[in-house]
Amino acid sequence: MSEPVIGAISAVGTDPAANLMRMAQALEASMAGAAGGAQGTGMVAAPGFEALFKAGLDATNQRLVAADTGVQALATGEASLHDVMIQLEESRLSMQLVVQVRNRLLEAYQDLMRMQV
Amino acid sequence: MDFANSFQISRSAMAIEKLRMDVAAANLANLQTSAPDVASVYKPLAVLGRATPASFEQMFGTFNVRFKGGVDIEAVAATEVTPRRVQQPGHPHADATGFVTYPGIDHAGEMLGMMRALRSYEANVAALNMARTMAQRALDIGGQQ
Numbered sequence: 001m002s003e004p005v006i007g008a009i010s011a012v013g014t015d016p017a018a019n020l021m022r023m024a025q026a027l028e029a030s031m032a033g034a035a036g037g038a039q040g041t042g043m044v045a046a047p048g049f050e051a052l053f054k055a056g057l058d059a060t061n062q063r064l065v066a067a068d069t070g071v072q073a074l075a076t077g078e079a080s081l082h083d084v085m086i087q088l089e090e091s092r093l094s095m096q097l098v099v100q101v102r103n104r105l106l107e108a109y110q111d112l113m114r115m116q117v
Numbered sequence: 118m119d120f121a122n123s124f125q126i127s128r129s130a131m132a133i134e135k136l137r138m139d140v141a142a143a144n145l146a147n148l149q150t151s152a153p154d155v156a157s158v159y160k161p162l163a164v165l166g167r168a169t170p171a172s173f174e175q176m177f178g179t180f181n182v183r184f185k186g187g188v189d190i191e192a193v194a195a196t197e198v199t200p201r202r203v204q205q206p207g208h209p210h211a212d213a214t215g216f217v218t219y220p221g222i223d224h225a226g227e228m229l230g231m232m233r234a235l236r237s238y239e240a241n242v243a244a245l246n247m248a249r250t251m252a253q254r255a256l257d258i259g260g261q262q
Contacts, residue, residue, distance in 0.1 A: 082131045086124050086245065093120065093252050100256050 021057075024050045024105060053101070060098045063091040122184065123248035129169065129187035130241040137164045137234040140193060141227045151210040152200075152218045159220040160195035161227075167191040198222070 070087040073079035140162045152158035172185040198221035206215035 080132065080135065082135070082242075083128065086128050089245075089249055090121055090124060093249065093256075096253065096256050100260070104259075 021050070021054065024053045053105075056101065057098060060091070060094040063087075063094045067091040120248055120252040123251075124245060126184075126187040127241045127245035127248070129189065131238055131245075133164065133166050133188050133190050134234045134238040134241065136190060136193070138231055138238075140164050141231045141234065144222050144227050145224070147220055148222050148224060150220060151208065152220075153210045153212060155200055155218055158200045158218045161198055161220060161222045162193050163196050164193055165191040 067084070067087045067090070070079055070084040074081065074084045144161045147159040147161075150159045166188045167190075169185060169187040169189050200221045201219040202216045203219060204215055205211055205217045208217045210217045212218075
């Protein structure tokens with residue numbers, strides 16, 4: 001993910017999206033490990049949380065890119081003002097949703113890391 | 118995101134109110150456009166809207182799927198209004214009897230229409246903002262107070 005817009009996520013490292021993905025992977029791995037230990041190996045491989053999270057992140061990025069091109073279209077006089085404003089609002093909401101998911105993810109990860117074993 | 122749907126409803130209304138404003142401005146722009154005869158004179162335009170038809174799911178009563186509402190632009194139609202005929206014998210557009218034809222635009226009516234379009238647009242912006250606020254309140258669920 002090289003778009004500059006996604007860099008607006010409060011950065012943990014140089015590439016926040018990659019950081020989030022790593023975190024999601026680690027969380028999923030630890031959860032799978034815990035479940036596997038408790039229930040044995042009868043688990044069906046479901047589409048992972050990581051894939052779900054990545055899909056959400058991609059959708060948000062698409063919205064941000066769409067808003068970006070919308071602003072460009074407005075500048076060239078092809079789009080109407082309210083359409084672009086609505087696009088911007090949609091992308092803002094989408095971004096806020098990603099931030100909220102990231103907050104929950106971080107909390108869950110930290111809860112797991114703090115767990116006494 | 119299901120709130121995109123709420124935005125779409127307001128968006129359609131904003132588009133038609135914008136068109137109403139443009140058409141009223143076009144009518145006012147041609148307030149003094151003279152013509153040599155009744156056939157070629159500017160006809161005031163009017164915007165016709167139509168409620169967006171219900172979706173398949175809505176027809177079968179499952180409103181929780183996704184409410185599709187809003188307004189579609191049907192047409193921008195010319196209205197048949199009796200033109201104004203003014204006695205101006207020296208005018209380049211004067212006919213044999215010295216009458217010049219002006220479009221029968223209702224000046225006060227167009228001003229009122231613009232005001233109404235503006236207020237309606239504002240109402241739809243308010244609706245959109247409230248939908249956005251609702252979405253943001255949903256994002257507040259479980260957050261620190």
